[in-house]
Amino acid sequence: MSKEVEDSELADVAAVSAGNNYEVGDMIAEAMSKVGRKGVVTLEEGKSADNSLYVVEGMQFDRGYISPYFVTDSEKMAVEYDNCKLLLVDKKITNARDLIAILEEAIRGGYPVVIVAEDIEQEALATLVVNKLRGSLKIAALKAPGFGERKSQYLDDIAILTGGTVIREEVGLALDKVGSEVLGHASKVVLTKDTTTIVADGSTQEAVNKRVAQIRNLIEAAEQDYEKEKLNERIAKLSGGVAVIQVIFLTYKS
Numbered sequence: 689m690s691k692e693v694e695d696s697e698l699a700d701v702a703a704v705s706a707g708n709n710y711e712v713g714d715m716i717a718e719a720m721s722k723v724g725r726k727g728v729v730t731l732e733e734g735k736s737a738d739n740s741l742y743v744v745e746g747m748q749f750d751r752g753y754i755s756p757y758f759v760t761d762s763e764k765m766a767v768e769y770d771n772c773k774l775l776l777v778d779k780k781i782t783n784a785r786d787l788i789a790i791l792e793e794a795i796r797g798g799y800p801v802v803i804v805a806e807d808i809e810q811e812a813l814a815t816l817v818v819n820k821l822r823g824s825l826k827i828a829a830l831k832a833p834g835f836g837e838r839k840s841q842y843l844d845d846i847a848i849l850t851g852g853t854v855i856r857e858e859v860g861l862a863l864d865k866v867g868s869e870v871l872g873h874a875s876k877v878v879l880t881k882d883t884t885t886i887v888a889d890g891s892t893q894e895a896v897n898k899r900v901a902q903i904r905n906l907i908e909a910a911e912q913d914y915e916k917e918k919l920n921e922r923i924a925k926l927s928g929g930v931a932v933i934q935v936i937f938l939t940y941k942s
Contacts, residue, residue, distance in 0.1 A: 725766060758829065773873055787812070848899045906919050
């Protein structure tokens with residue numbers, strides 16, 4: 689039998705997890721009240737003299753990095769990139785040569801790129817891994833969430849959130865013919881073995897609101913409960929946001 693956990697109980701549990709730091713525990717409870725119990729809360733080491741909490745656009749989904757060789761933090765076994773570009777591809781990437789223009793611009797610009805695609809074949813993936821290990825590229829890749837039409841919808845949602853364009857040949861966009869103009873942008877992207885968190889830069893809030901309104905209209909028109917459930921999941925991911933807690937001298941243990 690389960691029961692709803694009170695905010696005070698949640699704060700106590702969070703405080704213990706944060707090394708008996710009850711100020712941080714209270715902030716975690718407040719963060720969860722802002723983004724919801726299914727929302728995303730992240731902790732990072734602060735750069736100011738005080739602990740702080742803010743909520744930004746963002747989403748998290750259950751897809752992690754394709755290869756552990758992309759990891760940038762070996763202690764956390766995570767990929768963490770700030771001021772990151774995103775390449776969104778609604779097909780399987782089979783040839784690394786198709787990525788040359790995008791990757792050369794990334795090297796010149798010095799920015800990291802996270803590729804979200806239906807899949808990446810082994811030869812193309814090996815090329816990305818080798819260049820990451822050499823230090824010539826800040827790169828990571830993951831499979832797009834969902835399958836079939838739902839996968840395409842999730843890619844569209846990520847594009848709205850990040851201001852990017854999904855590469856689809858059926859609309860006249862070929863991967864080997866595009867450049868950095870199609871890339872989305874995020875202030876931070878974190879990938880683990882199982883999840884990806886995208887923190888947006890705040891520039892797409894109006895577009896996100898319009899997208900959420902469109903999905904609400906689809907919910908009203910949907911006849912099956914399963915379809916309504918999946919549409920509501922998309923709204924939760926798009927509109928829930930990410931709560932970021934910046935903590936002084938962070939010693940948080942999950």
